[in-house]
Amino acid sequence: MRLLSVEAINLALKDAEIGPDQVEAFYLGNFAGPSFVGQNHLAPYVASAAGIHGVPCTRFEAACASSGSAFFHAVTAVAAGVYDVVIAAGVEVMTKQPTPRVTEILAAAGDVGGEVAAGATFPALFAMIARRHMYQYGTTREHLASVAVKNHLNGSKNPQAHLRKVITLEQALSGKPIAEPLTVYDCSLISDGAAAVVIMAADRAPAGRSVRVKGIAQSSDHFALDQKEDITTFSANRRAAAHAYQMAGVTADDIEIAEVHDCFTIAEIVAMEDLGFCAKGHGGHYVASGATGLTGLRPVNTSGGLKSKGHPVGATGVGQICDLTIQLRGEAGERQVKSAQLALAQNLGGSGATAVVTILEAI
Amino acid sequence: MRLLSVEAINLALKDAEIGPDQVEAFYLGNFAGPSFVGQNHLAPYVASAAGIHGVPCTRFEAACASSGSAFFHAVTAVAAGVYDVVIAAGVEVMTKQPTPRVTEILAAAGDVGGEVAAGATFPALFAMIARRHMYQYGTTREHLASVAVKNHLNGSKNPQAHLRKVITLEQALSGKPIAEPLTVYDCSLISDGAAAVVIMAADRAPAGRSVRVKGIAQSSDHFALDQKEDITTFSANRRAAAHAYQMAGVTADDIEIAEVHDCFTIAEIVAMEDLGFCAKGHGGHYVASGATGLTGLRPVNTSGGLKSKGHPVGATGVGQICDLTIQLRGEAGERQVKSAQLALAQNLGGSGATAVVTILEAI
Numbered sequence: 001m002r003l004l005s006v007e008a009i010n011l012a013l014k015d016a017e018i019g020p021d022q023v024e025a026f027y028l029g030n031f032a033g034p035s036f037v038g039q040n041h042l043a044p045y046v047a048s049a050a051g052i053h054g055v056p057c058t059r060f061e062a063a064c065a066s067s068g069s070a071f072f073h074a075v076t077a078v079a080a081g082v083y084d085v086v087i088a089a090g091v092e093v094m095t096k097q098p099t100p101r102v103t104e105i106l107a108a109a110g111d112v113g114g115e116v117a118a119g120a121t122f123p124a125l126f127a128m129i130a131r132r133h134m135y136q137y138g139t140t141r142e143h144l145a146s147v148a149v150k151n152h153l154n155g156s157k158n159p160q161a162h163l164r165k166v167i168t169l170e171q172a173l174s175g176k177p178i179a180e181p182l183t184v185y186d187c188s189l190i191s192d193g194a195a196a197v198v199i200m201a202a203d204r205a206p207a208g209r210s211v212r213v214k215g216i217a218q219s220s221d222h223f224a225l226d227q228k229e230d231i232t233t234f235s236a237n238r239r240a241a242a243h244a245y246q247m248a249g250v251t252a253d254d255i256e257i258a259e260v261h262d263c264f265t266i267a268e269i270v271a272m273e274d275l276g277f278c279a280k281g282h283g284g285h286y287v288a289s290g291a292t293g294l295t296g297l298r299p300v301n302t303s304g305g306l307k308s309k310g311h312p313v314g315a316t317g318v319g320q321i322c323d324l325t326i327q328l329r330g331e332a333g334e335r336q337v338k339s340a341q342l343a344l345a346q347n348l349g350g351s352g353a354t355a356v357v358t359i360l361e362a363i
Numbered sequence: 364m365r366l367l368s369v370e371a372i373n374l375a376l377k378d379a380e381i382g383p384d385q386v387e388a389f390y391l392g393n394f395a396g397p398s399f400v401g402q403n404h405l406a407p408y409v410a411s412a413a414g415i416h417g418v419p420c421t422r423f424e425a426a427c428a429s430s431g432s433a434f435f436h437a438v439t440a441v442a443a444g445v446y447d448v449v450i451a452a453g454v455e456v457m458t459k460q461p462t463p464r465v466t467e468i469l470a471a472a473g474d475v476g477g478e479v480a481a482g483a484t485f486p487a488l489f490a491m492i493a494r495r496h497m498y499q500y501g502t503t504r505e506h507l508a509s510v511a512v513k514n515h516l517n518g519s520k521n522p523q524a525h526l527r528k529v530i531t532l533e534q535a536l537s538g539k540p541i542a543e544p545l546t547v548y549d550c551s552l553i554s555d556g557a558a559a560v561v562i563m564a565a566d567r568a569p570a571g572r573s574v575r576v577k578g579i580a581q582s583s584d585h586f587a588l589d590q591k592e593d594i595t596t597f598s599a600n601r602r603a604a605a606h607a608y609q610m611a612g613v614t615a616d617d618i619e620i621a622e623v624h625d626c627f628t629i630a631e632i633v634a635m636e637d638l639g640f641c642a643k644g645h646g647g648h649y650v651a652s653g654a655t656g657l658t659g660l661r662p663v664n665t666s667g668g669l670k671s672k673g674h675p676v677g678a679t680g681v682g683q684i685c686d687l688t689i690q691l692r693g694e695a696g697e698r699q700v701k702s703a704q705l706a707l708a709q710n711l712g713g714s715g716a717t718a719v720v721t722i723l724e725a726i
Contacts (some may be wrong), residue, residue: 026583034398040471041426041586044716048586054602056581057717058432061422063404069421073436080443108403218419220389223404223411239417353407354420 001037001093001194005046008194008315009089016198017206020051023198024083027074028059029067029090030314035105037093046091061314063109064263065218066090067195068317068347068356072218075358078199079213085204089196090315102190106313109350111224123187123264125225125351127179130266133232134181136281139269141181143284145172147265148185148307150293155304157294157334162191162310186265188305193312195319207363211328214342215248215359217241223353232281234352237274241346244357245276252276255359256298256340257327259320261348262305271346272300275357294335302327302335317347317356328362364400364456364557368409371557371678372452379561380569383414386561387446390437391422392430392453393677398468400456409454424677426472427626428581429453430558431680431710431719435581438721441562442576448567452559453678465553469676472713474587486550486627488588488714490542493629496595497544499644502632504544506647508535510628511548511670513656518667520657520697525554525673549628551668556675558682570726574691577705578611578722580604586716595644597715600637604709607720608639615639618722619661619703620690622683624711625668634709635663638720657698665690665698680710680719691725 005028013020026047034040043057062069067090074088094102107116110125120128133139149169155161167185175183202212219239222228228235245251252275260275262268269283277298278286286292292300303309303323306316324343326332345358368391376383389410397403406420425432430453437451457465470479473488483491496502512532518524530548538546565575582602585591591598608614615638623638625631632646640661641649649655655663666672666686669679687706689695708721 032397032403034395034468034471035403037475038471039475040395040398040424040468041473041713041716043425044583044713045474045586047583048590048716053584054582054598056432056435057425057583058436058581059424061403061424062406062420069419072419073421076445077439077443080440080445082439082443105397105403108397108401110404111408112400112402218421219417220407220410220420221416223408227411235417350404350407353404353411 001033001039001091002046002049004093004192004194005089005091006050008196009050009087012087012196012198018085018198022085023052023055023087025055025077025086026052026057027070027086027088029070029317030059031061031063031066031092032105037096062354063349064261064313065317065347065349065354065356066314069218069354071318071321072216072356074199075213075216078201084201086199087196088199088318089194090318091194092312092314093192094190094312095192114224115226123179123182126264126266127182128225129231129270130181133266133269136232137284139284141173142169143269143288144181144186144265145169146288147262147268148172151262151301151305151307154294154302154335155308158304158309161304161308162189163308182264188263188307188311191310191312193310193315193319195315195322197318197321209329210363211325212361212363213358214361215244217243218356221353225351233270234274234348234355236352236355237271237346237348240355240357241275244359248359250342250359254342255344256342257302257337258300258344258346259303259323260300260346262301262307263311263348267348275344275346294337299337302332302337320345320347321358324360328360364396364402364454365409365412367456367555367557368452368454369413371559372413372450375450375559375561381448381561385448386415386418386450388418388440388449389415389420390433390449390451392433392680393422394424394426394429394455395468400459425717426712427624427676428680428710428712428717428719429677432581432717434681434684435579435719437562438576438579441564447564449562450559451562451681452557453681454557455675455677456555457553457675458555478587478589486542486545489627489629490545491588492594492633493544496629496632499595500647502647504536505532506632506651507544507549507628508532509651510625510631511535514625514664514668514670517657517665517698518671521667521672524667524671525552526671545627551626551670551674554673554675556673556678556682558678558685560681560684572692573726574688575724575726576721577724578607580606581719584716588714596633597637597711597718599715599718600634600709600711603718603720604638607722611722613705613722617705618707619705620665620700621663621707621709622666622686623663623709625664625670626674626711630711638707638709662700665695665700683708683710684721687723691723
């Protein structure tokens with residue numbers, strides 16, 4: 001985990017053309033290092049190995065939004081003038097544990113004494129969301145599968161994706177059932193990964209390669225699914241998006257590309273609605289229409305998303321920022337979207353108790 | 364864990380005369396909830412139960428300095444004008460696990476693949492520090508024991524202390540060996556606990572009851588003990604103290620009372636030196652002189668410290684702030700120090716890879 005993190009940090013430092021001694025604070029997102037690999041106190045553990053010393057080094061945990069949250073706090077501190085140069089990173093090493101134990105570790109992001117004790121794992125919770133969305137809005141299995149097909153196609157063009165495998169709608173529909181209506185193709189991957197970005201005050205950022213954080217917000221919601229009034233929407237998504245749009249002075253219509261939290265295909269459909277990309281209940285039709293494909297009007301998850309790029313939980317939020325930065329710089333190769341200027345990242349924790357939304361602008 | 368946290372949050376809200384709906388962000392320190400009680404994603408888990416919704420809710424992990432770090436980030440955000448009213452809290456529930464498992468969970472704050480794999484637990488690491496301090500500076504077992512005797516006496520006067528038991532120097536010296544030269548009386552307690560404080564912008568804080576954060580800093584050091592040049596001092600302590608003194612515009616001489624991180628008695632002796640309360644190497648003589656007793660020139664750990672008040676890891680940092688606030692308000696009852704105006708809290712993570720130092724002033 002340490003080597004993986006240091007590799008990502010070194011790439012970020014090199015890209016920003018600074019040394020570790022210029023880093024004024026270190027923000028690390030990690031969900032469950034102690035459970036996955038037995039190591040805790042992770043921020044100085046990683047920072048020390050990367051040559052970052054004598055500055056605040058802190059681990060942020062917000063389930064699958066851990067590094068989205070680390071990034072939020074890092075950006076907020078730089079924007080407020082506390083620091084000029086910081087690093088936000090994320091890491092998770094998940095593959096050292098057998099799958100049943102991984103499921104158990106992930107379930108600890110839910111209400112362990114409540115929904116988890118009653119037998120709900122995360123696939124089960126999102127299956128309930130999917131079923132309700134189908135019942136309420138006529139969303140279909142084909143709608144869900146179209147998200148998987150798109151994200152696998154995008155991921156096949158991303159050299160950093162975990163599972164670079166193109167799938168057909170038929171394959172997605174006939175996948176091994178995990179929690180009905182979700183098949184294995186509706187579920188994100190168990191991955192190892194790390195991501196890091198350098199955040200600088202605007203007047204310090206190198207011209208030509210930097211992107212601007214135009215808006216950012218983190219929000220929260222009731223913890224367990226059964227406490228929510230409507231499980232087909234996440235109020236934390238909606239609030240974080242509203243704040244981020246307001247801060248950026250833009251609307252959903254202005255967003256040209258997005259990386260969203262497709263931990264399950266239904267989550268991408270719900271995100272489309274919560275972010276205002278389409279009307280409530282229309283998410284299924286919207287994704288199936290091709291609007292979010294690589295050549296669509298608003299490409300979503302051009303990286304391959306959590307579904308194909310992979311979902312090393314604590315790294316995912318900062319990973320989304322990296323992927324969008326690559327797009328806004330025009331360095332995305334085969335998956336490059338033409339001339340996108342405004343991008344959005346949405347990172348979700350648990351069954352929606354945490355959400356972070358970021359709006360990035362090419363400069 | 365949820366109930367314990369909510370109890371502390373409700374006490375803080377009541378004390379500040381505000382409701383949970385006025386809280387703009389929630390900062391929770393917790394070291395190892397997933398390992399101790401199997402629950403992760405802890406910030407919205409706790410906040411949601413306390414009625415705090417729709418705002419950034421984030422867990423901070425920095426080993427035994429987890430809530431010191433949460434407090435640092437919370438204060439920094441309010442001082443920078445990001446928020447006007449936030450809560451910083453900490454919680455740990457440790458007693459549901461058998462002691463050998465607690466030792467293992469705590470050891471994950473050290474270098475698991477290095478010093479821990481070689482057999483070092485935290486008592487062993489601090490025993491090495493103690494031995495080196497004895498060798499280098501003539502510190503004695505009696506010096507160590509005098510810290511335990513003082514802190515137990517103070518804790519006996521604190522209704523919120525875990526172990527309200529007065530001990531003699533003879534008892535402390537003849538305690539069961541844990542890791543020589545440390546006996547059971549040199550080691551802090553395995554406790555359950557929670558603490559919470561409301562942090563407000565200066566112009567919002569109620570007069571008469573508030574204390575001012577005059578200086579605060581978090582710093583870091585090499586991760587493992589064997590990477591440090593000198594194990595009888597923690598550079599993170601020294602750097603955090605220097606920054607906090609500078610921010611507050613005071614020197615060590617100005618500090619009238621302190622809560623320091625006595626995870627082991629040797630840690631309090633090292634802290635005396637690192638904070639500049641006495642010269643390097645003189646910590647043993649200093650604590651044995653009575654200067655840090657309740658009626659001494661600079662009382663230290665009037666709460667009883669981690670040794671007697673207890674050490675619910677993730678709650679300790681904010682707990683120190685609570686204890687000093689009680690002192691600065693003159694509400695400490697039997698353990699009240701006369702007319703203290705300037706107080707210092709020092710919270711350490713791991714074997715010194717993280718340190719947070721806060722300076723509080725009565726207003």
